[in-house]
Amino acid sequence: MSALTNRTQTAQAQAERDAKLVALAAAFSHLPERWRLRCSQPITGDSRTDTLVLAEAGDGSAWYEGVVVDGERDESGAWVLDAEFTILSTDVLPEGELILVQGYNCDVELL
Secondary structure, three states: OOHHHHHHHHHHHHHHHHHHHHHHHHHHHOOOHHHHOOOOOOOOOOOOOOOEEEEEEOOOOOEEEEEEEEEOEOOOOOEOOOOEEEEEEOOOOOOOEEEEEEHHHEEEEEO
């Protein structure tokens, strides 16, 4: 694979990720206020502040892609992804839903 092809694919993947974050930020802004208030971190649509993850049940029976909006943080401020945390996902409901992820029972990948 050429360096140009690799850079093109990387840029395309980043553009797709950015578009997903913008869509999730829009869904977050339309959630009922009482749901948004349960989130310690609002979604901004900015890849520098939003943490996009793929969480898959250990047996592969379910998976969700979304942005972490609540949970435990470590000393550096990073989300602790092997504990319980909440994501906003639009995988099932286009308007978005908050999903409690039990990180200790899932495979979690940063996207």
